Amino acid sequence: MPEEKAAAAIGQVTDPYRNFNFKLEIRGLIEGHFTGCSGLGARIQPIRYREGGTSQVVRAIPGPVDYAEVTLSYGVTRSNDLWDWFSKGVTGRVERRNVSIILLEPNGVDEALRWNLIDAWPSEWSGAPLDALGREIAVEQVKLVFDSVGRA
Template sequence: MSQTTEGTTPAAAASGTATWTDPFRAHNFKLMIQGVTEGHFIECSGLDITIDVDEYREAGQSQVVHKVPTITRYGDVSLRYGLTNRDELWKWFEETVRGEIKRRNVTIVLLDAQGTQPVIQWNLRDALPVRWKGATLRATAREVAIEEIVLSYETLARGA
């Protein structure tokens, strides 16, 4: 089925129904810490929220199990990036290792297909680095050296 330039299929345009919107591409994103761009990463994973529930049966209604939401848990975010001489993330991690806890607000920004305009962002409030993994070094390797940092955070909000 072909699409018109406005994003509607010809059949939808003729009938006056909803327009089609292409999903965002996952390959253009960047990380901002306290509003400052810290770089572009090759992978971001672990953005998730889970709400735990307690189950109970009401007296006289044993066939019905009620579920009550309890604790909201936020998953740790793993960021993988090509090793460069920029060391802001390493310094932040080092401070945390020394006990100098500096929670920061972190924003992961998804960019449009051209990589120029933000389309969605995830705001991680009070984040801190909890894990660092160094690059695998191998004399016969031809690929880019990749480091990884894992951030834990208090809350997650999605915005545009």
Template sequence: MPDREIYRAYNFILDLGEGPVGYFTEVTGLSVEVEAIDYREGGGGPAVRKLAGRAKYGNITLKWGLSESRDLWDWMQTAASGSVERRHISIILTRPGGQEQARWNLTDAWPTAWRGAEFDALSNASAIETLTLVCEGIERA
């Protein structure tokens, strides 16, 4: 069996279709689940068969350090104003030198929630914002 490199989970970027945006501290929720539908055939014995149903994609949460970039804020505000802008975007895992290792393409993604940074005058932590995205498809490229 050939050696297979295990990827490190700490180097990743978000591409909104126009190039990379920001530096992120965390991406969670990349998931897909296919609904299992119980089906019992007439006269088919005591076993319940399983049919594949609809695919459901998880909500993706992004966390990043607050910066002067307004790209994600403006995208969220467009959705909040009632004009959802769906985009084909990518989450890209990179090597420490910046070369791409893996990519997840999200189809028809749009922001559904934003949470601002917590401010504390007694803390020296980075100001972290959170954005939740929904999508209608995930493809590993």
């Protein structure tokens, strides 16, 4: 049966997901009005070496894994949840939390897939630019670092 299902999928057009249909779950935070999420990524650093002898080939083996910082953008509200989480780190009391970035189906409700950031904590905060002649929403940013990422 699985072979039949795979065969039926061949030739079907599948539209990619939209980048605006997302939400975040952060343990212990009610704040959920994020306008942007960027920087999600990982890299396995190659360790390069050359074998002895006459070989001129430079080979590579997997080295340490680096995870990019994720930047969350959100409209400024009266909620201090993200600021308080960041402030704990400033005073030396880093609080690690699991964060899920959830991509939604086109209906905007059902979950399509998620990335789980394990043991994340805010490493940087940027205040909203203010402009007396502006008309935009005041948007702050928080950068998260984390120990590992999984996709479900």
